[in-house]
Amino acid sequence: MKQPGLTxxxxxxxxxxVIFVGLQIISPSIENPPVTSEIVVPVEVKQILERACxxxxxxxxxxxxxxxxxxxxxxxxxxxxxxxxxxxFSEWDKNPPAVQELLLWEMVNxxxxxxxxxxxxxxxxxxxxxxxxxxxxxxxYVNTLPGRNKVDTARIVAQTSSxxxxxxxxxxxxxxxIPYSADYKNWKIISLxxxxxxxxxxxxxxxxxxxxxxxxRRLPFPDGARxxxxxxxxxxxxxxxxxxxxxxxNAQFMVKDSKKxxxxxxxxxxxxxxxxxxxxxxxxxxEQTCINCHRLLSPENDFVFNIPTx
Amino acid sequence: MKATISxxxxxxxxxxxxxxxxxxxxxxxxxxxxxGNQRVIKSIINNKRGTIAVLYGNDPALQSAxxxxxxxxxxxxxxxVTWKQKPMPQWYGTHMNGEIYSIxxxxxxxxxxxxxxxxxxxxxxxxxxxxxxxxxxxxxxSFITGQRAAIFP
Numbered sequence: 001m002k003q004p005g006l007t008x009x010x011x012x013x014x015x016x017x018v019i020f021v022g023l024q025i026i027s028p029s030i031e032n033p034p035v036t037s038e039i040v041v042p043v044e045v046k047q048i049l050e051r052a053c054x055x056x057x058x059x060x061x062x063x064x065x066x067x068x069x070x071x072x073x074x075x076x077x078x079x080x081x082x083x084x085x086x087x088x089f090s091e092w093d094k095n096p097p098a099v100q101e102l103l104l105w106e107m108v109n110x111x112x113x114x115x116x117x118x119x120x121x122x123x124x125x126x127x128x129x130x131x132x133x134x135x136x137x138x139x140x141y142v143n144t145l146p147g148r149n150k151v152d153t154a155r156i157v158a159q160t161s162s163x164x165x166x167x168x169x170x171x172x173x174x175x176x177x178i179p180y181s182a183d184y185k186n187w188k189i190i191s192l193x194x195x196x197x198x199x200x201x202x203x204x205x206x207x208x209x210x211x212x213x214x215x216x217r218r219l220p221f222p223d224g225a226r227x228x229x230x231x232x233x234x235x236x237x238x239x240x241x242x243x244x245x246x247x248x249x250n251a252q253f254m255v256k257d258s259k260k261x262x263x264x265x266x267x268x269x270x271x272x273x274x275x276x277x278x279x280x281x282x283x284x285x286x287e288q289t290c291i292n293c294h295r296l297l298s299p300e301n302d303f304v305f306n307i308p309t310x
Numbered sequence: 311m312k313a314t315i316s317x318x319x320x321x322x323x324x325x326x327x328x329x330x331x332x333x334x335x336x337x338x339x340x341x342x343x344x345x346g347n348q349r350v351i352k353s354i355i356n357n358k359r360g361t362i363a364v365l366y367g368n369d370p371a372l373q374s375a376x377x378x379x380x381x382x383x384x385x386x387x388x389x390x391v392t393w394k395q396k397p398m399p400q401w402y403g404t405h406m407n408g409e410i411y412s413i414x415x416x417x418x419x420x421x422x423x424x425x426x427x428x429x430x431x432x433x434x435x436x437x438x439x440x441x442x443x444x445x446x447x448x449x450x451x452s453f454i455t456g457q458r459a460a461i462f463p
Binding site for chain 1: 363
């Protein structure tokens with residue numbers, strides 16, 4: 001059999017060079033837009049964020065020479081765009097205070113579960129890893145945020161569903177078509193939570209399909225499974241240590257339909273705020289906010305947080 | 311150049327690698343409680359005891375808890391299920407229910423001189439330890455029957 005000649009190797013080498021140079025020409029440029037409102041946190045917290053997160057989650061990226069060379073540059077530009085769209089420390093005031101707090105708790109969780117910084121980023125940027133003692137600093141910090149011990153001291157407002165029907169005249173429907181329904185009151189409870197960020201207590205209900213799936217230890221959950229999480233504020237603790245639910249805050253729905261909601265891992269999300277049950281979200285993109293966090297932190301639970309697990 | 315090429319190869323390899331973490335959670339159906347036809351009155355967190363509980367009731371109990379009746383109705387039945395709290399596995403910053411600690415039931419029945427009397431029962435759950443003390447009946451009856459219902463939309 002004839003061996004490939006020198007001309008073949010030369011041709012192949014030229015091809016590789018041409019492709020490589022061509023890639024450099026179309027390579028995305030990595031820009032740093034101006035800093036408009038930088039996050040204000042204690043120095044020891046800021047140092048950790050700057051070192052581990054700022055390259056992607058701020059407008060002060062320190063891009064290395066090798067990050068700018070294609071094809072790596074495509075990956076870097078993609079990661080930075082995605083990261084800045086999630087949250088940007090240089091445009092921090094774009095988030096309302098409650099969202100800022102939630103994002104900080106989410107960061108702690110993403111780091112604790114080793115989902116952040118991204119493995120591929122850590123590989124190329126040694127020293128971006130967050131150590132156990134640094135994570136402890138971040139945890140200590142989020143526990144000082146105002147939502148941690150938030151108490152609902154307002155008079156408890158009651159409004160029956162019949163009053164709401166009279167005032168609004170119709171069933172609230174989420175932007176993605178999921179209607180509010182009070183059926184869940186006849187379902188079983190699948191979990192109860194005491195949430196620190198923002199201070200709330202929750203009862204999570206599952207319909208029969210969901211409960212059966214849990215009983216049969218079936219994951220991922222089948223189509224038709226539905227979950228409703230009812231959220232209240234927390235009243236001040238009494239002498240015996242009891243914390244009772246305060247005002248109703250919202251009801252959050254998750255509906256499993258692997259075809260219909262394939263873009264969000266098979267789950268349709270809806271949230272209805274206040275006793276008026278106002279559907280949350282300004283555009284259908286609100287679903288992305290939901291799934292981003294579920295996708296990052298609970299993939300092993302079929303993207304559901306509040307299920308009974310060992 | 312070598313570093314760039316190997317970095318590019320590594321990043322491409324990592325990009326194509328997707329770790330599928332599905333089916334790894336161990337579901338714990340033993341934490342569920344079947345309250346039958348009773349419905350939720352409210353949840354109760356107790357951080358001193360490290361518990362989280364749900365008070366269920368039948369229709370008369372629910373009406374009594376929702377209304378302004380000073381005394382619970384005869385026929386009212388309550389179930390207070392208490393679980394031990396545990397940190398939520400995927401989310402630092404939330405506690406959730408773990409194993410069941412106790413199940414307390416109160417039945418409001420007709421007494422001798424038309425005054426209601428209370429049948430109280432305390433059942434231990436898996437996380438109840440042999441050395442733990444059972445609560446005092448009259449104090450628990452007044453706590454359970456005195457709860458106002460949480461506001462549901």
